[in-house]
Amino acid sequence: MGKASVIFHIDMNSFYASVEIANHPELEGRPLAIAGKPEERHGIIVTSSYEARKMGVRTTMTVQEAQKRCPGLIVKHPDFPLYRRTSEHLFQMLMSYTPLVEKASIDEGYLDVTGQIERIHPLRLASDIQARIAKELHLPCSIGIAPNKFLAKMASNMKKPMGVTVIRKRELADKLWPLPIGKMHGVGPKTEKILIKDGMFTIGDLARKDPQYIATKYGINMNRLHAHANGNDDRPVDPEAWDRYKSIGHSVTLARDTRSLDLIRSTFQKLASELVIQLHREHVVSYGITVTIRYYDWTTVTRQRSTVQPLNDQDEIVNVAYALFQKNWNHSAVRLLGLTLADFQPVSESTKQLDIFTYQEDAKTERLMGLVNELNDRFGDFTLTPAARLLNEQSSARQNEEETKKTEKR
Structure with missing residues (x-):
């Protein structure tokens, strides 16, 4: 019988707000919220500090409502490059403890420390990691300790901020x-x-x-x-999971330059059908979509959108792609269309919390995606955006541009 695994789940507490406080010490102890378009009172709260939460500030609340509940609320616009740099530093630090680190999102990950427990007790190791993150990054985190990923994830949620929680199978x-x-x-x-x-x-x-x-x-x-x-989860901690699928994309040069919306939509349908085959083959869903528009004069526009709900159905992909196209089309004749998906996650771990029973049917009937896109259009991009999907935006755009250049050469 093999040695029982020891898995850590590191969950950064109120990550965006905590990063802002770490870089602006004058915000320490004050109620802070991160919001899309905070200059507009109908901007949406993305996250908030624990001081703000104690005053009733919640994610997806409008800035106006949040300020009514917390009159002294400080509202800042998200600084995504800063959050990405901080995340990269965090994971470099975690990999100094074990090579078995699986990045689950910009602010959470799993560590398999089974090989380390002979020289240091798991609780001591967790405390050391937590203290180092607090000292070097000035950020709070909670750590779950368990024999598998699911239980570790559950444990990390049990005490926030700055908690260390153990769940053993005998304690279920x-x-x-x-x-x-x-x-x-x-x-x-x-x-x-x-x-x-x-x-x-x-x-x-x-x-x-x-x-x-x-x-x-x-x-x-x-x-x-x-x-x-029942406490059973045999998924290994996979260091390559985050990078396994950067993006998948297809583009097509149209038979003739066109302004026909019917032809443009049908082209997106063809592109989406190819992408869906790949998604299903790899058993993954996507949270990021990029549309490339090349006009008759070879001017090329690339636009991205991160989605709250996962994309794994052709109709969903087409609807989001077509809406993104319409928002950015300048009404000139189109020569080439490209469609790229990125920010993947296994279907089994998808955060679309509606898909356990009928996720494929839900994808065809659910109109939540349209509402999310409308909110983003009205209140600003990233109004509703999962933190886990923000990290690869720039890389997917670069990859998409490289793909279209290759198409151009052909």
Whole structure:
């Protein structure tokens, strides 16, 4: 029998706000919010400091509403380059402890420290890492310690900020099972409602269900959640996971320069159909989309959008791409169209919390994506943007431009 794994989940606390405070010490202890277009009172809160949260400030709240709840609220625009640089420093630091570091997003990651526990106790190691991050980056973090990734993720959420929490399998009945089913990683609002309707109010209720019942009624996707509820998760910490898929894209030179919106939309449909095949083959979803427009005079425009909900369906991709095209088209004749997807995550770990049971059907009927895009258009880009999807924006744009140059040469 092999040695039990020891997995850390590092979760940075209120990352954007904490980075701002670290770089602007005068903000220490003051209520701070990061918002898209803070100069406009209808801008949307992206995140906030714990001082602001104590006053009732919440993510997706308008700046106007947040300022009513917290009259002294300081509101800043996101500084994404700064956040990316800080994230890079963080992960370089983590890799000094073990080469087995899996980046899950800009502000969270997993470490497999099994090989280190013979010389240092896991709690001591976690405390050392937490203290070093606080000293060198001036940032707070919470750390979950467990025998697998799921339990480590759950543990890191249990004490914030600056918490260190251990979950052992023998402690599931006390620490995990009493939690409401909606607190389980991977269970979102729609899934929560379905499970509650079936009498599963807590994680323990799900764990105690017969596996055959779960498989028969809900299908294979639910088997994973059932296994997690019982503390089982065999996914390894994969250092290459973040970089495995940078972007996938296709472009096409049209038979003739055109202003026909029907032809343009049908071209996006063809491009999207090719991308969907690749997404399904690799079992991943995308959170970033780039549209390239080359006009009759060879002028080229590349525009990107990060999405809150994952893209893995042709209609979804076409709708977002076409909306992005219409927003940026100057009404000149179009010579070439390109479509690139980036910011990938495995379907099994997708943060679209509605897809456990019917994610493919949801993708065809869900209009939330359109609402998100409308909010971004109205209140500013990145009004609603997951932090995990921001890191690769520049690289995907460069890759897309290189791809279109190759097409041009051909």
